[in-house]
Amino acid sequence: MSQALVVGIISGGIYGLYALGIVLVYRGSSVLNFAQAEVGTFALFVAQSIIVGRDQPYLVGALAAIATAVGIGIAFERLVVWPLRNASRLSIVVGTIALLSLVVTLELKIFGTLPRQLDAPIAGDGFSVAGVIVTPMQALSVVAVAVIALALAAFLRYTDFGLSVVAASQDAEAVRFLGIRLSYVSIFTWGLAAALGAIAALLIQPSIGVISPNAYGPLFIKALGAALIGGLTSMPGAFVGGVVVGVAESQIRHATLSSQYVGIPEVCIFAAVIATLLLRPRGLLGER
Amino acid sequence: MMRWLTPYRSNILLIALGCAVLPKLTASAMPGLLPGSTSITLAIAVALAIAGLSLNLLLGYAGQISLGHAALLGVGAFAASVVVDRWNGPMFGAWAFAALVGAAVALVIGLPALRLRGLYLALATMVFGLTMQASVLRWPVFTRGSAGVEVPRRLWGDRILVDPAIFLSMVLLMLLVVWIVDRNVLRTKIGRAFRMLRENETAAQAFAIDVTRYKLLAFVLAGAIAGLGGALYGHAIGLVNSDVFPLDLSLRIVLFVIIGGIGRRWGVAVVAVLLSLNPELPSFLRGYDLVLAAAIVLYNIVRLPTGLAGLVDHLRDLRARTKPSDEGSEEMPKMPEFAAVFHEDPSDVLVDRRLLVVEGASVAFGGLRAVDDVSLGVKPGTVVGIIGPNGAGKSTLFNAISGFVAMDGGTVSFDGQPLGALAPHARAAMGMGRTFQQVGLARDLSVRENMLLAQHQHAGYGDAAALVYSRSVGAIEDTLGTKADELIAGLGFTSFAAKPVGQLSGGQQRLVEIAAVLATTPKLLMLDEPTAGLAPAAAEALGERLAALRDDHGQSILLIEHNVPLVLDLCDYVYVLNAGRLLAEGSPSALGRNPAILSAYLGEAVA
Numbered sequence: 001m002s003q004a005l006v007v008g009i010i011s012g013g014i015y016g017l018y019a020l021g022i023v024l025v026y027r028g029s030s031v032l033n034f035a036q037a038e039v040g041t042f043a044l045f046v047a048q049s050i051i052v053g054r055d056q057p058y059l060v061g062a063l064a065a066i067a068t069a070v071g072i073g074i075a076f077e078r079l080v081v082w083p084l085r086n087a088s089r090l091s092i093v094v095g096t097i098a099l100l101s102l103v104v105t106l107e108l109k110i111f112g113t114l115p116r117q118l119d120a121p122i123a124g125d126g127f128s129v130a131g132v133i134v135t136p137m138q139a140l141s142v143v144a145v146a147v148i149a150l151a152l153a154a155f156l157r158y159t160d161f162g163l164s165v166v167a168a169s170q171d172a173e174a175v176r177f178l179g180i181r182l183s184y185v186s187i188f189t190w191g192l193a194a195a196l197g198a199i200a201a202l203l204i205q206p207s208i209g210v211i212s213p214n215a216y217g218p219l220f221i222k223a224l225g226a227a228l229i230g231g232l233t234s235m236p237g238a239f240v241g242g243v244v245v246g247v248a249e250s251q252i253r254h255a256t257l258s259s260q261y262v263g264i265p266e267v268c269i270f271a272a273v274i275a276t277l278l279l280r281p282r283g284l285l286g287e288r
Numbered sequence: 289m290m291r292w293l294t295p296y297r298s299n300i301l302l303i304a305l306g307c308a309v310l311p312k313l314t315a316s317a318m319p320g321l322l323p324g325s326t327s328i329t330l331a332i333a334v335a336l337a338i339a340g341l342s343l344n345l346l347l348g349y350a351g352q353i354s355l356g357h358a359a360l361l362g363v364g365a366f367a368a369s370v371v372v373d374r375w376n377g378p379m380f381g382a383w384a385f386a387a388l389v390g391a392a393v394a395l396v397i398g399l400p401a402l403r404l405r406g407l408y409l410a411l412a413t414m415v416f417g418l419t420m421q422a423s424v425l426r427w428p429v430f431t432r433g434s435a436g437v438e439v440p441r442r443l444w445g446d447r448i449l450v451d452p453a454i455f456l457s458m459v460l461l462m463l464l465v466v467w468i469v470d471r472n473v474l475r476t477k478i479g480r481a482f483r484m485l486r487e488n489e490t491a492a493q494a495f496a497i498d499v500t501r502y503k504l505l506a507f508v509l510a511g512a513i514a515g516l517g518g519a520l521y522g523h524a525i526g527l528v529n530s531d532v533f534p535l536d537l538s539l540r541i542v543l544f545v546i547i548g549g550i551g552r553r554w555g556v557a558v559v560a561v562l563l564s565l566n567p568e569l570p571s572f573l574r575g576y577d578l579v580l581a582a583a584i585v586l587y588n589i590v591r592l593p594t595g596l597a598g599l600v601d602h603l604r605d606l607r608a609r610t611k612p613s614d615e616g617s618e619e620m621p622k623m624p625e626f627a628a629v630f631h632e633d634p635s636d637v638l639v640d641r642r643l644l645v646v647e648g649a650s651v652a653f654g655g656l657r658a659v660d661d662v663s664l665g666v667k668p669g670t671v672v673g674i675i676g677p678n679g680a681g682k683s684t685l686f687n688a689i690s691g692f693v694a695m696d697g698g699t700v701s702f703d704g705q706p707l708g709a710l711a712p713h714a715r716a717a718m719g720m721g722r723t724f725q726q727v728g729l730a731r732d733l734s735v736r737e738n739m740l741l742a743q744h745q746h747a748g749y750g751d752a753a754a755l756v757y758s759r760s761v762g763a764i765e766d767t768l769g770t771k772a773d774e775l776i777a778g779l780g781f782t783s784f785a786a787k788p789v790g791q792l793s794g795g796q797q798r799l800v801e802i803a804a805v806l807a808t809t810p811k812l813l814m815l816d817e818p819t820a821g822l823a824p825a826a827a828e829a830l831g832e833r834l835a836a837l838r839d840d841h842g843q844s845i846l847l848i849e850h851n852v853p854l855v856l857d858l859c860d861y862v863y864v865l866n867a868g869r870l871l872a873e874g875s876p877s878a879l880g881r882n883p884a885i886l887s888a889y890l891g892e893a894v895a
Contacts (some may be wrong), residue, residue, distance in 0.1 A: 221419065
């Protein structure tokens with residue numbers, strides 16, 4: 001396996017986490033959440049300011065970041081999604097756009113426009129696996145993505161609450177039969193999606209380097225691309241889509257490394273997203 | 289007084305006034321008006337107001353969202369930089385070039401919009417904006433490999449630098465130009481077509497409006513205005529790079545439109561300027577204007593969907609409600625006089641041939657053959673009826689004839705010409721006028737606006753003439769307006785000519801729709817259940833009117849109807865459709881002698 005391929009698979013797993021947040025919310029509330037990636041970026045700023053600004057351990061900052069994201073997700077759910085549960089879906093979408101703009105503005109106002117630095121939680125030299133160099137951070141991210149994916153899959157499949165999260169949008173009656181309140185399911189969905197965004201942002205940060213609002217905007221393109229490829233409703237599909245996007249990105253980047261035209265991968269993913277929207281709006285793996 | 293001040297004259301007057309007054313105003317009074325603000329911060333705010341008007345045209349009039357507007361501004365700013373800085377060209381030339389490039393790029397974004405609606409279009413445009421910022425605008429073609437490019441305020445070549453106050457007056461003048469173009473769009477067929485495609489794309493085509501063309505035109509116009517706004521923004525800032533046009537600028541522009549009121553020019557411009565002057569806000573609010581704005585949007589999504597301008601309307605309505613109302617009668621006025629609509633001599637129609645010939649028409653939805661090998665014809669000057677039980681395929685046949693549904697087999701020819709796969713709007717332009725079961729009007733537009741809309745193809749001026757509202761446009765619009773008033777008077781609807789169609793009763797809407805379709809001067813009038821929703825007496829009166837249209841004006845009519853007595857009374861020839869197939873055809877008297885058919889398939893007691 002080539003180095004670029006491995007890098008692509010690793011970052012693809014992180015895109016999968018972002019995409020999973022989009023899929024969860026889309027299944028639960030039939031809404032595409034425009035703010036999915038940006039809430040994670042905001043959380044990342046929080047982590048940076050605690051770890052670097054307050055000189056706290058990385059773990060404290062990371063947990064605070066996840067807690068912040070969950071707080072934003074739940075607050076949005078309580079203040080906008082739940083009151084509008086019987087309104088047109090479009091008004092909630094406009095709401096997520098407003099949330100996106102709110103979060104971007106807060107980032108600029110609270111944390112400023114200057115890029116910020118944050119060291120990776122684990123440093124050290126890379127080790128070689130089958131001829132490919134893997135950094136400790138990349139290894140950590142693979143483990144984290146795998147653990148989260150498996151834990152979530154088990155939770156959603158083997159617990160009543162998890163099943164009701166999966167079923168909520170299709171069969172609200174069945175969820176009530178299980179004695180689970182729909183409002184809890186909705187809170188959980190939005191909170192979990194926000195947490196996934198924060199974790200994904202923390203994991204991708206060392207490979208992006210500096211933290212600035214502009215550097216993280218394109219992540220939404222990749223997350224959306226992954227979710228669309230996966231079919232918008234399929235959770236395993238989100239990871240498949242993430243890996244497809246990640247590998248395509250790293251291969252194209254590798255091939256165009258010497259080009260003066262930056263961001264060719266983003267342009268390609270953009271074209272792919274538009275093509276998918278036009279030709280298969282339910283996504284490549286989604287049911288028609 | 290109002291007659292003298294025609295739109296044409298008021299446009300010229302406004303521009304002249306702007307040229308004369310603005311430079312003096314900005315040089316002396318303006319900076320003093322708003323303490324702390326400089327000419328440049330004001331110019332930035334006005335440039336963003338122009339961007340707001342651009343999105344307002346796209347979203348508010350044509351109903352197409354863009355979450356990537358900042359990228360269009362960026363394109364405009366870079367285009368201006370190329371002209372002024374790289375080619376040493378004139379500043380005004382740079383603005384024209386920026387508008388051109390903006391229009392071209394917007395055309396490209398418009399292409400997916402032909403297939404994508406609402407949410408998906410929002411996604412596509414947002415991804416477009418992000419991509420432009422993340423990569424395309426960083427390419428050396430634009431940035432020349434440096435951190436950014438200069439957009440100097442130089443009038444010509446490397447000579448005259450424009451004073452900030454004079455620059456502000458130029459920007460204000462451009463706002464005035466955009467404002468006038470925007471106003472011209474709204475009061476000509478372009479704006480009516482835009483709003484019709486926002487309201488009801490299907491019915492727009494029945495009024496001979498080419499939906500594809502007007503959607504792209506909306507993107508092109510919005511792109512040109514955004515390109516201009518971006519150029520002005522670039523000149524005001526002086527140095528631009530791709531990070532000057534991030535996602536949050538796109539969102540900011542969306543907020544201008546949502547908070548100002550979707551489709552409300554004044555509200556959008558005022559909100560855009562106020563929000564963009566944010567350093568001049570009181571210190572405790574500084575920088576948090578957008579947070580506040582976003583919060584307001586979140587709070588108001590449901591409560592106040594029309595924004596600030598809507599609030600003003602709402603207050604006006606409240607005041608108006610205290611006055612005694614002279615209307616509000618729900619009862620049907622006297623049966624309309626449709627005859628007022630004829631522009632042309634009915635003898636235009638080929639008399640010796642059948643006007644409409646359908647041969648072997650078939651339409652299948654999946655495995656279901658909704659229309660199966662149906663042939664029929666309409667002779668000029670006759671009324672032909674199609675009857676049959678629900679689900680017989682009558683409306684599908686109508687849709688196939690008028691081009692809204694593709695046929696799997698068979699041919700349609702109209703007025704001697706085979707139609708092939710001709711688009712619905714082109715069929716309408718040939719003289720096929722039709723109504724819909726779900727009334728095909730713009731519900732949010734007034735009765736009068738709908739009547740103007742229906743005369744789309746009689747508005748024989750070009751788009752360019754419409755944008756500047758030339759004299760001939762004024763003359764044609766006057767004629768259309770007179771015609772619309774005649775039509776409305778004929779219907780007896782003058783007292784609610786200004787009412788949105790959606791507020792009329794179902795029966796009234798149907799009459800307005802028929803009158804509107806007649807305003808297109810169709811060679812063939814196709815009516816889909818015209819008496820649905822009418823009281824029996826009104827239905828009978830409508831039948832008489834339709835007969836009069838045929839007898840006095842030679843109007844050919846193809847009619848789907850459930851009211852069998854009316855059909856037998858009115859029609860010259862009747863087709864009976866069942867389960868997609870033709871069951872019987874003949875003159876009403878011949879069919880009337882065959883009660884078995886009628887009772888078996890229509891379940892009606894026929895006397």
